[in-house]
Structure formats: C-alpha cells, structure tokens
Amino acid sequence: VHLKDLDVSRLPRNTKETVWLEVAQRADDSHWKLPFIYGSTVSPILLVIAAIHGDEYEGVEAIPRIFRKLIPEDLSGTLLMVPICNIPAYETATRNNIIDGKNLARVFPGNAHGTITEKIAYFLTEKLLKPADFLIDLHSGGIAASIPTLIGYIHSNDKRGKRALAGAEAFGSSVIWGHPLPVPPGRSLTVATDLGIPALYTEALGGGLAREEDVRCFTTGILNVMKHLNMIEGEPQLQPVTHHLFGDGDLDNVITAPVAGYFRTEVA
Incomplete structure (x- = not known):
C-alpha cells in the first residue's frame, strides 16, 4: 500500500493489522517502506510514532508490545502506530537520514x-x-545524548494546551516538561499544535540502548493515555511526579567543551 493511498477513515473496523506503507522509490526500483500498525473501531484517533531519529529504539520496542496487548473488541477508537518512521536512518543507526542529510524532526510538514x-x-x-x-x-537520547526519561507537552491556556497537559499527567512519567509557544519549526509537534491537536513527546536515556524500564514506561504511558481518552477501560497507572519543568529545552544549540577529555559525574 502506498502511503499516499491510505485513508484512515476507511480502515477495517474491529480489527488489528500490520502492513508496510510505501513512501518513495529506491535507486534499485524497490520502495522505502514504513511499518504501520493499527487497531480500529471509531474515534478518537490516537497516533503514536517512533524512530523519527534512526538511533532511538525504545519506541520501536514499545509499539509492538502495545499491538500484542490490543484487543480490537475492547477498543473504543482508532490506534495508529508507526514504530519506525525514518527507515533510511534506522538502517544506518543514525539520527539523520544519510541519503539527504536531513533531520526528519526538523522538516515537518514536509514536501x-x-x-x-x-x-x-x-x-x-x-x-x-x-x-x-x-x-x-x-x-530518546539516541546514541549521542543522555536524557532523563520524561514526557513533554506544549503549554498553552487554550483547549488544546489543557488537553495536552492532561494527557502528559495521565502518561505517568515522574518527569513532565512543558514548553511555551511558539513551537520551533519543523517538528511533528509544530504541525500538531498548528492543527489544534494535543501532542506529547517522550525522551529517555538513549545511549544506543532500549532499557527495559524505559520501554515499560513508554508502554504503560501509551496505555495510560488510551485510558485517559476512554479508548480502553481502566484507570491510568501513575507514579509520583518528582519534577514538572517549564522551558523551551532547545537541544539544537549546545555548549561544547573548550578542551579535550571526558566528563566525570562526581560532585565535590
């Protein structure tokens, strides 16, 4: 199925399925394909995407776990999941796509x-x-960064912002990070915010790994949001919030060390 021919409103109801979506042609005449997983009844529609960067693996593991747990007859709504969005970068375990050098998280809504x-x-x-x-x-932090496990949202006082905050609180992470408007350009959350769609993002330790505690956090968090949206029965499984941060958190601009060496995580 070519992605351009996909019509979410016409997905089969009361079922779950995995398919490959063709995106563009490769040099060898085959196609770049994205794995696509869905479970469908009616609205609301929850979209979960992972591996926007090719070296971030926690979501790649969490999404199939959600799929295996999914019972279509118990689902009120449509769950759309793409476990690997950036197949070219995933194949080379890189943050950016080595074919065109671009960062998928900086080119939305695309062309x-x-x-x-x-x-x-x-x-x-x-x-x-x-x-x-x-x-x-x-x-997550991918190969190059180390980031605390957290759930992030775009803060505002309108209906979208309040729904995003409620979703972040329902996700169940001990660290919540709210970001002010405007959202920097090119992100999936930029487009979602412009469309009035509440959106969350996660971070986790990274390091080229998928720690079991992070995968469990993502899996439980997605199920918590589904419960919050009344897509499945039950109450969210929460943990105490230790930090609720607020700030832009732009990781594109970093302070580099002026000397060579390594960082020792000790406090005098």
Whole structure:
C-alpha cells in the first residue's frame, strides 16, 4: 500500500493489522517502506510514532508490545502506530537520514516533491497526523545524548494546551516538561499544535540502548493515555511526579567543551 493511498477513515473496523506503507522509490526500483500498525473501531484517533531519529529504539520496542496487548473488541477508537518512521536512518543507526542529510524532526510538514526525508514528513502529516485527535511522538537520547526519561507537552491556556497537559499527567512519567509557544519549526509537534491537536513527546536515556524500564514506561504511558481518552477501560497507572519543568529545552544549540577529555559525574 502506498502511503499516499491510505485513508484512515476507511480502515477495517474491529480489527488489528500490520502492513508496510510505501513512501518513495529506491535507486534499485524497490520502495522505502514504513511499518504501520493499527487497531480500529471509531474515534478518537490516537497516533503514536517512533524512530523519527534512526538511533532511538525504545519506541520501536514499545509499539509492538502495545499491538500484542490490543484487543480490537475492547477498543473504543482508532490506534495508529508507526514504530519506525525514518527507515533510511534506522538502517544506518543514525539520527539523520544519510541519503539527504536531513533531520526528519526538523522538516515537518514536509514536501510531496522533496527529498526522501521531506516526503516521509509530508505523508506522515497528510495521511496520519491530520486525521488524528491526539499525537504521541516517542523519542530518546539516541546514541549521542543522555536524557532523563520524561514526557513533554506544549503549554498553552487554550483547549488544546489543557488537553495536552492532561494527557502528559495521565502518561505517568515522574518527569513532565512543558514548553511555551511558539513551537520551533519543523517538528511533528509544530504541525500538531498548528492543527489544534494535543501532542506529547517522550525522551529517555538513549545511549544506543532500549532499557527495559524505559520501554515499560513508554508502554504503560501509551496505555495510560488510551485510558485517559476512554479508548480502553481502566484507570491510568501513575507514579509520583518528582519534577514538572517549564522551558523551551532547545537541544539544537549546545555548549561544547573548550578542551579535550571526558566528563566525570562526581560532585565535590
């Protein structure tokens, strides 16, 4: 199935399925394909995406666990999941797509006639994000960064912002991070916010690993949000919030060390 032909409103009801979605043609005439998982009844529509960066693995493991737990007859709504959005970067375990050098998390809403990264962003936006009622974008520190496990949201006092905050609190992470408007350009959350769709993102330790505690946090968090949205029965399994932070948290601009060496995590 080519992603451009996907119509979420026409997905079979009361079922769950995995399919491959064609995005663009490779040099060898085969196609770049994204794995796509869904369970469907009616609204609301929750979209969960992972591996926007090819070296972030926690969401890649969490999404199949959700799929295995999913009982379509018990689902009130539609759950759309893409466990690996950036297949070219995933194949090389890199943050960016080595074919065009672009960062998928910086090119949304994409371009139907652009490079492979821009095409992926375009079809994700047009075919999956725009029909959605809620978004969860699963990230982590990848290979290069070390980040506390957290759930993030875009803060505002309108209906979208309040729904995003409620979803973040329901997710159940001990660290919550709210970001002020405006959202920096190019993110999935940028497009979601512009469309009025509440959106969350995760971070986790990373390091090129998928720690079991982080995968469990993501898995439980997604199920918690589904309970919060009344998509499945039950109450969210929460843990005490130790930090509720607020700030832009732009990781694109970093302070580099002026000398060579290594960092020793000790406090005098």
